[in-house]
Amino acid sequence: MTELLPSTQRTLLARVARAQRDGRVPSLVAGVVRDGALAWHAGRGALPEGADGPADSDDVQYRIGSISKSVCAVTVLRLRDEGLLDLDDPLDRHLPGTPLGDRTLGQLLSHLAGAGSESPGRWWERTPGGTLEELDLGDADRVLPAARRFHYSNLGFGLLGEVVARLRGHAWVDVARDEVLLPLGMTRTSPRPQQPAAAGRAVHPWADLVLAEPEHDAGVMAAAGQLWCTAADLARLGALLLGDTGGVLSPATVEEMTLPAGVDPTSPVWAGYGLGVQVLRFERPEGGGTTTLVGHGGSMPGFLAGLWVDREEGTGALAMGNTTSGMDSGLAAGLLNDLRVAEPRIVAPWTPQPCPVDPALLGPWFWGPSPYALRSVGGGLLHLGGLGRPGRASRFRPGPDGTWVGLDGYFAGETLRIARDHLWLATFVFTRTPYDPAAPVPGGVSDEGWTTA
Template sequence: MTRLEAATALALSHRLATEQSEHRLPSVVAGVVRDDELVWSDACGTLDGRPDSTVPDASTQYRLGSISKTFVAVELMRLRDEGRLDLGDTIGTHLPEVDFGQVTVAQLLTHTSGLQAETDGPWWERAPGEPWDALVASSPQLRFTPGTRFHYSNVGYAVLGEVVARLRGEPWHAAVKAGILDPLGMARTTVRPEPPVAPGLAVHPFADVLLPEPEHDAVALAPAGQLWSTVTDLARWATFLGGHTGDVLSSKTLDEMLHPVAINDVPDAAWSGAHALGWQMWNVEGRRFAGHGGSMPGFLAVVRVDVTSGDGVVLLTNATSGLGTGATDLLNLLAEAEPHPPEPWSADATQVEALELTGEWFWGTQRFTLALQPDGGLLLGTPGEGRGAHFVRSDDGWIGLEGYYAGEPLTVRRDADGRPIQLDLASFVFTRAPYDPAAEIPGGLDPEGWR
């Protein structure tokens, strides 16, 4: 069991209290996870925002808003892994009644379908919802050509929720409960609020007064933001995102979900985030984060995980607006106060079999260094710089993981004595010397050689 130092816990609690006080949040609850467990949690304020009232705790429900979308996305990937659908499927394949049948499952997951952001009816987050047939009858429109840009769409996740329902033969939330929540032990994550629960509140921007926000079943739009949860349950979801997926999802599929696909680009501003298959992604000074934010009238929520360390933070508050950087600061504070120790170096005799591949290789006249990695893979150059890439073993050789050579096979060619003299990679040839005559160079070599 991981235990934080008392000073670290005190600093985390102080930062949470500062968030509640300075940003005038009726109540706020938060937790941090490390090594597959909730290692700290605390709460500040009261449920109704008034002195001497009920204080929330890690078992109090708050509405998750758009974090609900991540559960829909994982259930869709489970269906994909079962062979029930393909990410390249057009939505019309599964929902023939829609007018935008040409968009794909992947485009809806990544908010690149071009589908309109909201419904044409009343503000759905504050009004009673309508069934799927009514949503279809309203004829949602494409705002952009599918696949050409990022455009966040709540309507898109209503569509994905219906796909889950059709393929599972039960409501989307029942499928999520059976396939995700129950196996992960998330018994306090529900589609409607179950006491103890925080009321949704709006805080006046110019006065210290409150206004209760309405709560309705969003029905067809529910997959976009309906779920309620607690710090304890959402912490389990953060550890799931950190790689502890249990039997719910394979680690390979989770890795696939965390590949940034669409940049959330704002003109005249540096982009700071991207969207993957159901998850939001951030790259902050070399640290890669995944998670999602949530916003509904009366509630704000955050789950964010450092995908390298697995450390994560969850934060829930019952305010319509006003949340600051508390969630990010809590995660940074944990990393600074108690950094993970580096993995100790040790020799690996299994690398001997591939040792002959290491050293200098040339693509034409450009020099690359190839080195073995602790995970048993190969590192050609520096990933992110030029044609550098990391490779892992496959049945036939090696497969690239990132950059230009992602998914591309690398094959080793040998001379008559079995020595490696050539690397074939995406039709390119790497040799031990620039245009080595011992290798087969596409296009051949000038018979007079270098001059």
Template sequence: MNRIQASTALALSHRLATEQSERRLPSLVAGVVRDGDLVWSGAFGTLDGRHGGPAPGDGTQYRLGSISKTFVAVEVMRLRDEGRLDVGDVIGTHLPELDLGPVTIAQLLTHTSGLQAETDGPWWERVPGEPWDPKAASAAHLRFTPGTRFHYSNVGYSVLGELVARLRDEPWHAAVKAGILDPLGMTRTTTRPEPPAAPGIAVHPFADLLQPEPEHDAEAMAPAGQLWSTVGDLARWAAFLAGRTAGVLKPETLDEMLHPVAINDVPDVAWGGAHALGWQVWNADGRRFAGHGGSMPGFLAVLRVDLTSGDGVVLFTNATTGLGTAATDLLNLLAETEPHAPEPWSADSTQADDVALTGEWFWGTQSFTLVLQPDGGLRLGTPGDGRGARFVRRGDGWVGLEGYYAGEPLTVRRDDDGRPVQLDLASFVFTRTPYDPAADVPGGLDPDGWR
């Protein structure tokens, strides 16, 4: 295990203890992850919420709630990579009992299917569940036109769990265990609590009183929030999210899953988050985060990873409500007290073949500077600013990574001496001088030139 400074550990512990005390949480456990390792963990309170009660620890199970959805989503993408499905498939192709029209797997993953949020029956999180029933599933309702807006749907992940079960020919949780949990060594992540495990508790909002919350098997709704885990296990999932996929998922598939797709837009409320293919993503103060939150009666959970640094935080409490900003604060404390050292610069002779591409290029009359990146890619202008973008090499050319040119091919044209004289990009032409008469500019140039 990597080590953090004693002063950092003290600051993290103090912040967690403050959260448990001031927010009146029965027990609160958390850990921070750096370079794939759990470098700090803390636990405060008691499992029963009473003075002198049993203490929680890294190995104590808490309910994950909707963080369970991230495991289902990864298993769906594993099936995609195996060629068993395409995320653009209409869900009825694989589950013919569903009469949901054009709803696709991708829309279910991103909560853009328009499918109802909850079941038609009683509050499924607090009552025993029922197995998948094709007749009941066929009666699911669309609240919105598929693909037109974000609408969080627990029912949608019940459908995805059945999709996994149908294609794997085994229960969804067995598929997740075999394909994800076992390879990552997550031996304390299960579908029902296994001792030591925290009981679910409701804390009275106006008095220091407690009430137990029910626990049961949600059956068909289980993929939406059934899993239980520990700080130690979820730290491994945070490391996975930070890129240490250990062969469970292709790195490029994980990158695909983290691309923001749908924004939960609420009028008069500023937003900085979105939903991707199974993951939540956030922008905060110029930093990109990913993860998921979770809640079930008696439990709250947080998984959050800084995608730039790879630092992550996991946090659990056994209270129905009351959690504040401790998870984000712990991650920020680590970044502030022990920032990552920048990678040392060194020369890269492999860039010699492409150095002729660098320098100033013009799109019409607008200037863009093209530079080579340490990862072997190109940067044209400032990404996110107008038409600026980064490009990665694909075959004999380049492909855009983000912004206007995401997925668009960039082709380099050269003169008879092999010198780059023109860049063709999404039908646009970039030249070494504004409207270079020696280039093949669409629409041609006035024969009298500049005057």
């Protein structure tokens, strides 16, 4: 891991210092992830009296709130990859007796299940939690039809944590510790604070005064926001989202997590949610294209946090503060942009690679009169996209029996079959020349051919 340039470190520190001062955050720690580890961090402010540790330490715990949902998603996907559940399974199959039993696990992971935003009863973020039975869920906790719209649901992730607990036979926090946190080396992440740890604070809106916030065990809602974490550990979670999975998940499953549901990812600017992670695409502040970030924000009374990674750049950034409100939610994204501008990624050199198909099959193809190009891309994949004009584009991985399966874009999940004179994709036929009469064009080709009328 290479150390950041002194000028870069000063730029990052200046942003962190402004965020702490302008947001009136009692203590704040932030950092950037590069080469799979915490490459730089800094703290500002002071920990409350009695806390054991300096504010700028990467070993001080803060409550990370909803970033816990990303850890929950990893535990669910591990069960899926083992064949113990399917994301299309209705909740009732694994957790019978709730009013959301017909909603799928995948919908719950993507906040598309129409579940209530909060658990019923008292404000769960400030009062000790109990069991699923004590929640006493009812029809009022189904607030929207399934799969109709995104609706953020803490309750949904509480239910997912309970699914994991029942399939594993242990509490969700124990499963998360044994199967995700410890294998990743996140030894300073825990469901309750372990010193050194910051204490939660609320800052008075009109005066420079603070008020202690309570801390508690969230019970069945733990998977929605229970965890405490250090900067060093949160950086390790960021490295997982960047592809360094430590064997906890396969890289393909991490890639699946980052694909947003219900959003067209070809649009220049959007915000979506994948499987336990938020996905944002936005215009770069200084221009020059768009940036896609994957991660999660987190809040609990007394704490705010954020973890975001740029998978294309291979970098991440994090920020944690002990304040209920006020901290700049864009701090981590701002650090990523500062790092990209100051020390842009130097990509690996191009080298020749084996071609996964006969090179004679690559090059121009036509969907009707529209030109496309089929090309080989890195990792043994193929790419089909518009040639010289916009068009539906997708990457394809090898499938069974010589076929290819869409990875992303319009043709995600669809099967591509390649013949010498045509491509068959979904119901579309691509030919070597526009409407080639020698190829099996649906509807046929006029005997008159191309004319001026």
